Amino acid sequence: MSKRIVIDPVTRIEGHAKISIFLDESGQVSDAEFHVVEFRGFEKFCEGRPFSEMPGITPRICGICPVSHLLASARAGDAIMAVDIPPAADKLRRLMNLGQMVQSHALSFFHLSAPDFLLGWDTPPQKRNVFGLIAANTDLARAGIRLRQFGQEIIEILGGRKIHPAWAVPGGVRSPLTEEGRNRIRAWLPEAFATTHTALDLFKQVLDKHRREVQIFGNFPSLFMGLVEPDGTWEHHGGKIRFTDSSGSVIADQLDPLKYDEYIGEAVQSNSYLKSPYYLPLGVPDGMYRVGPLARLNVAEQMGTPKADTEFRLFKRMGHGAVTSSFLYHYARLIEILTSLERIEAYMGDPELSSEYLRADAGINSLRGVGVSEAPRGTLFHDYTVDRQGLLRKVNLIVATGQNNLAMNQTVAQIARHYVRGNEIPEPVLNRIEHGIRCYDPCLSCSTHAVGQMPMLVRLIDAGGRVVREIARG
Amino acid sequence: MAAKTLTIDGKQISADQGATILDAATDAGITIPTLCHLDGVYDVGACRLCLVEVAGINKLLPACTTRVHEGMVIKTDSERLRKYRRMTLELLFAERNHVCAVCVANGHCELQSLAYSLGMDHVRYDYRFPKWGVDNTHTLFGMDHNRCILCMRCVRVCWHIEGAGTKNVSGRGSGSQIISDLNQPWGTSDTCTRCGKCVMACPTGALFAKGATVSEMERDRTRLEFIVTAREKKQWIA
Ligand code: SF4
Ligand code: SF4
Ligand code: FES
Numbered sequence: 001m002s003k004r005i006v007i008d009p010v011t012r013i014e015g016h017a018k019i020s021i022f023l024d025e026s027g028q029v030s031d032a033e034f035h036v037v038e039f040r041g042f043e044k045f046c047e048g049r050p051f052s053e054m055p056g057i058t059p060r061i062c063g064i065c066p067v068s069h070l071l072a073s074a075r076a077g078d079a080i081m082a083v084d085i086p087p088a089a090d091k092l093r094r095l096m097n098l099g100q101m102v103q104s105h106a107l108s109f110f111h112l113s114a115p116d117f118l119l120g121w122d123t124p125p126q127k128r129n130v131f132g133l134i135a136a137n138t139d140l141a142r143a144g145i146r147l148r149q150f151g152q153e154i155i156e157i158l159g160g161r162k163i164h165p166a167w168a169v170p171g172g173v174r175s176p177l178t179e180e181g182r183n184r185i186r187a188w189l190p191e192a193f194a195t196t197h198t199a200l201d202l203f204k205q206v207l208d209k210h211r212r213e214v215q216i217f218g219n220f221p222s223l224f225m226g227l228v229e230p231d232g233t234w235e236h237h238g239g240k241i242r243f244t245d246s247s248g249s250v251i252a253d254q255l256d257p258l259k260y261d262e263y264i265g266e267a268v269q270s271n272s273y274l275k276s277p278y279y280l281p282l283g284v285p286d287g288m289y290r291v292g293p294l295a296r297l298n299v300a301e302q303m304g305t306p307k308a309d310t311e312f313r314l315f316k317r318m319g320h321g322a323v324t325s326s327f328l329y330h331y332a333r334l335i336e337i338l339t340s341l342e343r344i345e346a347y348m349g350d351p352e353l354s355s356e357y358l359r360a361d362a363g364i365n366s367l368r369g370v371g372v373s374e375a376p377r378g379t380l381f382h383d384y385t386v387d388r389q390g391l392l393r394k395v396n397l398i399v400a401t402g403q404n405n406l407a408m409n410q411t412v413a414q415i416a417r418h419y420v421r422g423n424e425i426p427e428p429v430l431n432r433i434e435h436g437i438r439c440y441d442p443c444l445s446c447s448t449h450a451v452g453q454m455p456m457l458v459r460l461i462d463a464g465g466r467v468v469r470e471i472a473r474g
Numbered sequence: 475m476a477a478k479t480l481t482i483d484g485k486q487i488s489a490d491q492g493a494t495i496l497d498a499a500t501d502a503g504i505t506i507p508t509l510c511h512l513d514g515v516y517d518v519g520a521c522r523l524c525l526v527e528v529a530g531i532n533k534l535l536p537a538c539t540t541r542v543h544e545g546m547v548i549k550t551d552s553e554r555l556r557k558y559r560r561m562t563l564e565l566l567f568a569e570r571n572h573v574c575a576v577c578v579a580n581g582h583c584e585l586q587s588l589a590y591s592l593g594m595d596h597v598r599y600d601y602r603f604p605k606w607g608v609d610n611t612h613t614l615f616g617m618d619h620n621r622c623i624l625c626m627r628c629v630r631v632c633w634h635i636e637g638a639g640t641k642n643v644s645g646r647g648s649g650s651q652i653i654s655d656l657n658q659p660w661g662t663s664d665t666c667t668r669c670g671k672c673v674m675a676c677p678t679g680a681l682f683a684k685g686a687t688v689s690e691m692e693r694d695r696t697r698l699e700f701i702v703t704a705r706e707k708k709q710w711i712a
Contacts, residue, residue, distance in 0.1 A: 050610055056688025057576045166688035174690075361685075363613070389610035389661075390684075 019433065019458045021416045021425075023468075029420050032413035034405065034437060043395040051080055051369070051386050056166035058382065061397075067100040067155055068375030070168050071237060072382040075371030077170020079258065080386055082365035088355035089172035090238070095347050096158050096168070097237045097373065098340040102192070103151025104376035105293070105333040108441040109199065110144025113330055116435045117206055117213070122428045140202070143195040147337070150192045154344065157181035172359035179354070186348050189341065196337050200311060203331060210327065214318075216418045217436050218326025218411030221246035223279050223289035224298040225403070227374050230254065232301035234339065236374040242299045243279060243289065248321030250299075252281075257372035260381055264398065276405045277398055288406040291378025292440060293332035298322045305346075308339035326411055326439040333441075336376075364390045375400055377441055401442040411436045423460060423469050430458065430471065480546040495537040495548060496524055506550050507559060507588055510625035511538045512675055513695075514702030515634050521625055522562050523588065526550050534558065560594050568599040569648050570606060571620040578691040579679030585623060586678075602648075609654075611661030615673050615684055617652065622680035624650055628672035635701055640666040652680075674698055 024030040042061055046054065055073040059066030071093055078085055085093075111130045119128050119136060127135075134141040158177065159167035167174050207214065227235040228242045241255040241263075255263055265280040265287070279287035289295070297303075298319075303312045315323060315331055323332075347353055364386060371382040378400025385394040415436045419429040460469035476491040482499050489498035494517070499506050509521035519539040526537045529547035537550070549555070566585060574580050588594075606619035624643070629652065632641040640663050644653045654660040673681045674693050682691045704710055 048608065050608060050616060050684075052685045052687055053576060053578070056578075060576065166690075169687045169690075170685070391608055391610055 019412055019437075020461055021412070021420060021458065022461050023420075023463065025463045027422060027462075029413060029416040032409055032416050034408045034412050043397060046395045047392050049392050051077055051384055051390050051392055052170055054382075054384065054392070055168055055170070058397075059166070065100065065104060065375050065377065067096055067159075068373060068377075068380050069382070070159075070166065071097055072371040072373040072375075072380045074168035074170055074173075075373060076369040076382040076384045077371070078360075079369030079371060080364060080366050080384065080390070081170055081360070081362040081369075083171055083360040083362045085172045085360050086355070086357050088176065088352045089358045089360075091347060091350065091353055092158060092173050092177060092358070093168050094237050095177070095344065095353065096155055098344050099151045099154030099158070101151070101236065101340045101376050102337050102344075103148045103155065104441075105337050106144055106148035106151060108376075108438075109330060109333055109337075110141065110148070112441070113435070113438055114140075114144070116431065116438070117210055117330075118202075121431050121435075124427070128431065140198065143191075143198065147192055147195045150188050153188065154185060157184065169359065171361060174358070176355055176358060177353040182348055182353070185344065189345055189348070192341050193338075196334060196341060200334050200338070203334060204314075207331075213432075213435075214325045214327045216414055217432075217439060218407060218414060219324055220407075220410055220414060221324060222407055222410075223251070223282070223287065224295035224322060225279075225289045225291050226296035226299040226379060227257070227372070228253075228299055228301075229304070232299075233304040234296060234300040234302070234336075236296075241372075241379070244299050244322060246322045246324050248298070248319070252279075257381070258370040260370065260372070260383075260398070266398070275398070275402050277403045278406065285406065288410075289403065290326070290407045291400050291403045292329060292376075293336050294323065294326060294329045295378065296374065297332045297335060303335065303339045305339045305342035307342055308335050311335045311338060326407065326436070329439045329441070333376075364388060377401060378403055401440070404440045404442065408437055408440055408442065411439070420460075425458060425460065425469065425471055433458070478542045478544045478546075480542055480544070480548065482548045483550055489542045491542075493542050495526060495528075495535070495540050495542060495546075498542050499537065499548075499550060504550055506537050507592065508538060509584060509588065509623065509677055510627060512627045512630070512698075514698055515627070515630040515675075518626055518630070521566075521623070523559055525555060525558055527552060527555065556592065559588075559592050563589050563592060563594045564597045564599055566623050567594075567597050568601050570602075570604060570622065576688055577621065577679040578682045578686040578688060579621070580689045582689065582692045583679060584677035604648075606651075609660050610684065611659035612663075612666070612668075612684065613661065614668055615660070615670065616682050616686075617660060618680055618682070619651055620680075621678045622652055623678055624652070625677060626652075627675040627677065628652060628681060631671040631675040631698065635698065635705075636667060636669050636671050638665050638667050638669070641672055671698060 020033045021029055022031040046057060054077065055070050058069040058073045061069055115128045115130060115133045119132055130141060224244050225241060227239040229235045229239050241257050242250060243252040244250050252263065263280050264277050266275040266277050267284055268275055278284050279289050297315060303309045312335055315335060318328060368385045373380050380400060381398040383396040384392055386392055412433055415433050419432060458471045459467050462468050477488045478491055479488045482502060482504055485502060487498060487502040496506055496511065506526065507523050509523045511517055511524065517538040519536040522536060524537040525534040527549040528535055574586055609617040626643060629641045629643060633639050640654050642653050643650050644657055645651055654663045655665055673683060674695060674697060679691060
């Protein structure tokens with residue numbers, strides 16, 4: 001008889017999910033599954049609409065990373081028009097994506113994850129949240145909130161509104177960076193840098209205390225995927241796809257993101273609406289890969305900016321070959337904030353961002369277009385097929401949380417194997433399982449393209465498929 | 475032309491004989507909500523948003539097509555009128571598929587701004603979710619029937635300002651639709667001169683410049699006004 005454990009709700013994750021933990025005959029954890037039970041209707045809903053509307057529609061998939069969908073969508077539109085967008089437009093889109101990286105990573109690190117490893121696993125959930133963090137370390141919490149605001153400010157300066165800015169369009173962007181906006185960003189940068197350095201120092205200090213977590217929070221071999229520049233430098237909007245394995249070797253490089261279906265397969269799981277992509281040549285389960293900050297740093301050879309590169313070298317030393325512990329997603333996130341800030345700073349000295357030549361114009365030159373961009377959570381693909389008139393016939397989206405799904409299952413299984421004994425899941429163990437998932441900063445509403453919230457449940461299921469324990473935490 | 479004197483909202487005003495209640499009110503600085511009315515083309519009284527109360531007449535009358543009479547006493551605003559106007563708007567929203575958040579006209583739409591200003595905060599009728607398509611065959615413009623309110627402004631400017639006669643209405647009732655020529659894809663029309671007047675005239679996101687994304691359709695009606703004024707004042711006749 002094997003048993004299954006389910007956690008509910010995984011608080012502080014955008015969207016909702018269910019976790020099943022399977023036990024074998026002897027009561028040991030054999031496997032785990034993190035499934036999302038949401039209706040997936042978004043891709044169907046877009047059919048028949050003009051492709052030019054997609055940058056306005058797709059940001060609605062997810063209120064957490066609308067900018068990523070906006071940018072991927074605009075890129076897919078560029079591909080349908082078969083245009084090279086004006087250089088200034090490319091820089092401006094990049095600037096917005098960097099702002100998005102900063103705001104999203106700051107949210108993940110300071111608001112969602114830091115309470116766990118700064119306040120401790122055994123702190124009750126009522127206190128183990130951003131309010132608890134404010135009580136314990138007001139300055140840090142406040143600085144974190146301000147850092148997130150800085151990222152949001154950049155998005156707002158460019159897009160006009162914090163949420164759902166339909167500012168990037170097929171062919172380019174709608175408006176340049178104003179002088180006033182430039183000054184506001186410039187003035188805020190020193191504070192943003194200071195906060196990031198504080199967070200990095202703090203994280204490295206607590207890392208020692210969390211050796212065990214580094215060992216068992218999703219520490220397993222897998223492939224990693226991300227965009228890189230031709231010379232292997234970290235990339236976030238543009239570039240080509242690279243896969244590396246857990247020894248750190250590059251197994252495929254400079255793959256055309258537009259031909260993703262030649263190297264990414266999508267397994268549909270019966271009990272989840274989430275698609276689980278894998279590296280096609282290796283199949284399931286060997287083709288399991290991770291995306292997002294940890295993966296991007298694993299595939300990259302350098303960050304391309306001096307301060308981030310200094311940290312990057314320390315980061316690389318944490319693995320033999322690749323850095324395989326998902327707990328280090330947090331570290332990777334901070335390094336990405338740092339390189340984003342450095343890149344933002346460089347753009348502030350670039351007059352081209354004020355250019356008025358921002359939008360290429362063209363008709364329908366290709367009936368299919370794929371747009372790829374690195375969202376904070378991982379590589380995002382928008383794949384559109386249109387008719388001669390530019391009306392959408394087919395839409396396929398591959399999102400970060402979907403790509404990390406197989407790895408998230410393994411992470412939960414690994415944590416459960418270490419902590420779950422018998423039919424009980426004590427509170428601190430629940431906290432750890434929850435955090436294991438939070439390392440990936442999953443955005444569930446996005447991965448299933450649905451709206452609404454549903455509670456989350458942990459179920460312990462025995463070898464006979466019987467639910468022996470069900471924990472719903474509200 | 476003989477002048478008529480009348481009272482609108484308690485204000486004594488005079489208007490030319492033959493003027494509509496809407497003209498008279500506008501001259502007197504009184505705003506009546508309208509949707510199908512467009513300066514420069516004749517009125518058809520299609521939307522019923524401009525309904526007003528006239529003393530001594532039981533039914534409500536459209537201000538855009540009712541001529542002034544001597545001694546008329548008119549009310550342009552009352553609880554009853556507001557109720558009817560809201561209802562009319564709700565019916566318009568329920569009839570087709572309006573998703574303002576992702577619409578090309580969002581923020582610049584006459585239907586949407588009327589809904590705001592008249593305090594329409596929900597729709598009491600069941601949405602009909604009809605299946606309408608998008609005609610994207612024209613090289614410059616697109617037409618999304620989902621957002622059309624059948625005000626026929628496009629038809630009127632097409633026939634009476636441009637003189638092309640491309641746009642027409644087919645069908646009946648809520649199944650009516652704006653067509654091009656003999657109900658063919660707009661892009662295959664022989665008569666369309668690609669002038670864009672219909673796009674400028676449309677109050678909603680139904681007609682748009684191709685490639686427009688959310689909120690991008692801001693209409694420049696001054697161009698239409700310029701043509702109408704020039705024609706009325708015979709500015710083009712030497
Ligand atoms: S046409 Fe106007 S009312 Fe209709 S969806 Fe667009 S903005 Fe909303
Ligand atoms: S297309 Fe626009 S102008 Fe023409 S009838 Fe419909 S809403 Fe009115
Ligand atoms: S404006 Fe008078 S009926 Fe439409």
